[in-house]
Amino acid sequence: MTQYKYILEEKDLPTHWYNVIPDMKTPPPPYRHPATLDLLGPDDLAPIFPQALIEQEVSQERLIEIPDEVQDILKMWRPSPLYRASRWEKVLDTPAKIYYKWEGVSPPGSHKPNTAVAQCYYAKEEGLEGFATETGAGQWGSALCFATQIFGMKCKVFMVTISYHQKPYRRIAMETWGGTVVPSPSSETKAGRDILAVDPETSGSLGIAISEAIEYAVTHDGWKYSLGSVVNFVLLHQTVVGLEAMKQMEMAGDYPDILIGCVGGGSNFAGLFLPFIKDKLDGTKPALRVINVESTACPSLTRGLYAYDWGDTAKTGPVVKMHTVGHGFIPAPVHAGGLRYHGMSPIICRLLEDRFVEARAYHQNTVFEAAQSFARAEGFIVAPETAHAIKAVYDEAMACKESGESKVILFNNSGHGHFDLEAYDSYHLKRLPDFELEDTKIQKALEELPQIPE
Amino acid sequence: MTQYKYILEEKDLPTHWYNVIPDMKTPPPPYRHPATLDLLGPDDLAPIFPQALIEQEVSQERLIEIPDEVQDILKMWRPSPLYRASRWEKVLDTPAKIYYKWEGVSPPGSHKPNTAVAQCYYAKEEGLEGFATETGAGQWGSALCFATQIFGMKCKVFMVTISYHQKPYRRIAMETWGGTVVPSPSSETKAGRDILAVDPETSGSLGIAISEAIEYAVTHDGWKYSLGSVVNFVLLHQTVVGLEAMKQMEMAGDYPDILIGCVGGGSNFAGLFLPFIKDKLDGTKPALRVINVESTACPSLTRGLYAYDWGDTAKTGPVVKMHTVGHGFIPAPVHAGGLRYHGMSPIICRLLEDRFVEARAYHQNTVFEAAQSFARAEGFIVAPETAHAIKAVYDEAMACKESGESKVILFNNSGHGHFDLEAYDSYHLKRLPDFELEDTKIQKALEELPQIPE
Numbered sequence A, B: 001m002t003q004y005k006y007i008l009e010e011k012d013l014p015t016h017w018y019n020v021i022p023d024m025k026t027p028p029p030p031y032r033h034p035a036t037l038d039l040l041g042p043d044d045l046a047p048i049f050p051q052a053l054i055e056q057e058v059s060q061e062r063l064i065e066i067p068d069e070v071q072d073i074l075k076m077w078r079p080s081p082l083y084r085a086s087r088w089e090k091v092l093d094t095p096a097k098i099y100y101k102w103e104g105v106s107p108p109g110s111h112k113p114n115t116a117v118a119q120c121y122y123a124k125e126e127g128l129e130g131f132a133t134e135t136g137a138g139q140w141g142s143a144l145c146f147a148t149q150i151f152g153m154k155c156k157v158f159m160v161t162i163s164y165h166q167k168p169y170r171r172i173a174m175e176t177w178g179g180t181v182v183p184s185p186s187s188e189t190k191a192g193r194d195i196l197a198v199d200p201e202t203s204g205s206l207g208i209a210i211s212e213a214i215e216y217a218v219t220h221d222g223w224k225y226s227l228g229s230v231v232n233f234v235l236l237h238q239t240v241v242g243l244e245a246m247k248q249m250e251m252a253g254d255y256p257d258i259l260i261g262c263v264g265g266g267s268n269f270a271g272l273f274l275p276f277i278k279d280k281l282d283g284t285k286p287a288l289r290v291i292n293v294e295s296t297a298c299p300s301l302t303r304g305l306y307a308y309d310w311g312d313t314a315k316t317g318p319v320v321k322m323h324t325v326g327h328g329f330i331p332a333p334v335h336a337g338g339l340r341y342h343g344m345s346p347i348i349c350r351l352l353e354d355r356f357v358e359a360r361a362y363h364q365n366t367v368f369e370a371a372q373s374f375a376r377a378e379g380f381i382v383a384p385e386t387a388h389a390i391k392a393v394y395d396e397a398m399a400c401k402e403s404g405e406s407k408v409i410l411f412n413n414s415g416h417g418h419f420d421l422e423a424y425d426s427y428h429l430k431r432l433p434d435f436e437l438e439d440t441k442i443q444k445a446l447e448e449l450p451q452i453p454e
Helices: A051-057 A068-074 A086-092 A113-125 A139-150 A161-166 A168-176 A190-198 A206-218 A232-252 A267-281 A346-353 A364-378 A384-403 A421-428 A439-446 B051-057 B068-074 B086-092 B113-125 B139-150 B161-166 B168-176 B190-198 B206-218 B232-252 B267-281 B346-353 B364-378 B384-403 B421-428 B439-446
Strands: A016-018 A063-065 A082-084 A097-102 A130-135 A154-160 A180-184 A223-225 A258-262 A289-295 A305-310 A319-324 A358-362 A408-413 B016-018 B063-065 B082-084 B097-102 B130-135 B154-160 B180-184 B223-225 B258-262 B289-295 B305-310 B319-324 B358-362 B408-413
Touching: A016 A232, A016 A267, A051 A113, A051 A232, A068 A113, A082 A232, A086 A097, A086 A364, A086 A384, A097 A232, A113 A130, A113 A139, A113 A232, A130 A139, A130 A206, A139 A154, A139 A168, A154 A161, A154 A168, A154 A206, A161 A168, A161 A180, A168 A180, A168 B364, A168 B421, A180 A206, A190 A206, A206 A223, A232 A267, A232 A346, A232 A408, A258 A267, A258 A384, A267 A289, A267 A346, A267 A408, A289 A346, A289 A384, A305 A346, A319 A346, A358 A364, A358 A384, A364 A384, A364 A421, A364 B168, A384 A408, A421 B168, B016 B232, B016 B267, B051 B113, B051 B232, B068 B113, B082 B232, B086 B097, B086 B364, B086 B384, B097 B232, B113 B130, B113 B139, B113 B232, B130 B139, B130 B206, B139 B154, B139 B168, B154 B161, B154 B168, B154 B206, B161 B168, B161 B180, B168 B180, B180 B206, B190 B206, B206 B223, B232 B267, B232 B346, B232 B408, B258 B267, B258 B384, B267 B289, B267 B346, B267 B408, B289 B346, B289 B384, B305 B346, B319 B346, B358 B364, B358 B384, B364 B384, B364 B421, B384 B408
Parallel strands: A097 A408, A130 A154, A130 A223, A154 A180, A258 A289, A258 A408, A289 A358, B097 B408, B130 B154, B130 B223, B154 B180, B258 B289, B258 B408, B289 B358
Antiparallel strands: A016 A063, A082 A097, A305 A319, B016 B063, B082 B097, B305 B319
C-alpha cells in the first residue's frame, strides 16, 4: 500500500535551531539606523526587540539550543507530518516524486507559531507585558495571539486593512485567542494617521502596519515589537521545519532535487530550505535547486533592487540590505496578504545574489488553479500564499513529465486556507483580477531609497 | 517533559470495523416502510442506498473488513492523534486527566470522511455516478464532496438554509472539492417546494434536507442517497476512531472512566465509544460512564420520546425507532447545525433505554464559554457541535476538582470550527441567543408520530 505520511515522535523534535550565517560564503551586511543611516548597534534595537532575540540576530553560533519550555509548547503540534503527494502525482501523471511538509496542523494553522512561541518565551523571561505586531492575511497575527495567550501576555495586532475586510474569520480567531485587532492604517498611531490623511481609502500594506506596531510598542511601557518574518532570528526559529524534514526525507529514502516555497518575508521557506542548503553551501549537493516563489503583485526578488531600504513605511525600523520594491510601495490587493511585503529576508537576498537560490513570480489566477487541483487530489485547501508554491511545484512536475525525469520535489505546505475561502470563491466566480504591475510604479517607489555610500 | 500526543503509524490503522449489534443485550428494532409502516425489507432500501451498505446495516458480524482501497484513502490523514489536554487541565486546576481524539486533522476537518470514503467506495463498486445528500453545518457535505471527488463521482448537497447563510466558507470548501450546493428547502424538489409554499422564510432543518436529497437521488438515474449519521452502517464506519483510541489510551497507560461526545445523529460519539462500551456490555467495565451531549434546541435524548418516527420531514425515508422530538420539529437556529436533527441513532437510543449510556443538553452560550477556555489553553478552535462535548468535559473536570478524584476523561474532538467563526464572534459580542424550548412545541410535533402497534 501507499505510504502517505512520514511521522516523527515528540522525542524527535529538534533540540537546536540551525543558524546558517556562519556557513554562508558572504553573510548579509549589517543593519543601519533608520534616522542616521549609521551602522546599527545592539543598543539601538533594544527598545524594539527583546534582548535575547537581538543576540540571536547577530549570533555566529551554528546551533542554538531551543529552551525546554519552547520545545514543550512546540510539541503541542510538532513534529509536523511530511506527506508524499501520491494522489496528486497520479492526477498530474508525472514521474516526479512530490513531498510536502504540512504545517497546517498547528492550532493557528501555519508555520508561524514556530517563532511566535520562541519570541514570547524570551519576552516573558524579560518580564514584558505585551507584544505589538502587524499582520497581513492574519497567519502571523493568529500565531502571536495564540502564543501570547499561552504565556499570559497581551497582544495588539495591526492588520492590513484589505486583509481585515477580506478575512474576517482571521480577526475572530485572533480575538478567540485573546488578542486585540485593529485595521491598519489606524487612527491609533501617528504613522497610521499620517497615511490616512493622504489616502483615507488605502488598502494598507505590511510596511505601514509594521510602522504602527513599532510605534505602539515603543510608546507603551512593558511592550515590545514582534515580527513574524524577514529578520534572521525568525528564520532561525523556523529551521525546525527543515530539520524535521531532513529526518523524514531519510525515512522516505529520498533526498530532494528541488525545494520550493512561497516567500513574502521568506521565513516559511527559509525554515524548510536552510538546513538543506547547508549541503549546497559546502559543495556536497551542488545541483540542489531552491525556488523562491513570490506574487507578481509584490515582486521584490524578481523585479526589485538589491539595496538598503527601510523595513517599514514610516522609516522607524532598521534599514536593511535586501531586494526591495521600495518601502513606500503599496501592492495590489491580492488575496495572498502574506506576500505583500516590499522587502525580503536579508539571508535569502544574499543567497540569491550569490546564486544559491532562484526566484520566480506568479499571477493569482494560475496559482488558484494549481491549488484547486491540489485540493481535489490531496484534500487540503491551502492558503493563497502557499498556493504560489503549489503552482511552482505544478510547473516543475509538468517539466518532469515533459523530460521523463523522476525528480524529487519537496515543498513547504505552510498553512491551510480555511480563513481565505473568499479568495477561492472569487476564483470560482472568475472574479479574481490578475494585476499588471508597471515598471514605473516600482521605479517611483525606488526613488525613495536611502542614500548610503557602500 | 509533558507528552501531548499519542501517535500511531499508518500500519496501525484498524483493518476491520467493529459492529456492536451482536454484542447488544437488546438490538435496535427493525425499520419500517415510510408509507405502509410494515417491516422494511432490504429491497425497500435498494433505490436509496448502495447494496453493500444495506447489507452492513443489518449485519450480525462482529468484525467487518475495511476494503484495502478504503484503508488506503483513510491513511491520507489517519490514524488521527490522541491528545492529552495537559494545558487545559492546568488552567482548570483539576485532578482529572483529560484526553481527546483529534479528528480535525482530516482534510474536510472532521470525523465525517471516515464514512464518506467507505460509502463512495461501495457506490463506485456498484457503478453509481453521484450521491445526493443533506448537510447541516456543512461538515458532512464537505466530507462527501471530498470523497466523491477522490472516486471521480458527482455530489449534490442540500444544505440547511440557516447554515448555508451562517457558514458561507463551508459552501465554498464544498465547491472547491467539486460539489454542487443548494440551500434547503430549495425549489429543486417537490419536498422543498411544499415546505416553501407553507413557510418561505423557514430556516430549514436536517429532516427537510434529507427529504430533498432522497427525492433527488431516486429521481436521477445512477444516483443514490448518502447519509452522514444516524444509521448503523455510518456508526460502523466511525468505529475506526474508537479502535485507534483504545490503542492510544493503552500507550498512555490509562483507561477512561468517562467517555464524552456531542450527538446530533450520533455518529462521531458512537464511533469513539462503541469499541469501549463492548467492555461495559460484557460486564468487564461496569462503571464506565458514556455521556451523550446534545443541544437544548433539539433535545431528542433528554426530552424526546422513544418511538417509531420518520427519519425525514417529508416521510420518504425509513421509519425508525428512536428518541425523537418529531419529524416536523424545526429547531431554533443554533450555530451547532449538526445537532439540529429531530431523531437519533437507533443504536444509541437502545443503549440509552437500557441504561448503558446517559445524556444531557446545554444552551449555546455556556458551550462557547467552555470552547473558548479550551481554545486558549489547547490552541484548537473547535466546531460548535464539538463545543457541546467540551462543556460536558468542563463540568466533569470541575466535579473532579470538587471531589478530589482523578478521573480519566476521554472525549471526541470531532472537528475544527474554522468555518464557524461567526458563532464565536456572536459569542464575543454577546449576541448569541439561548433559546428556551417550550414543552408544547415538542408535544405538538410528537402528535404527528406514526401509529404502529407494538
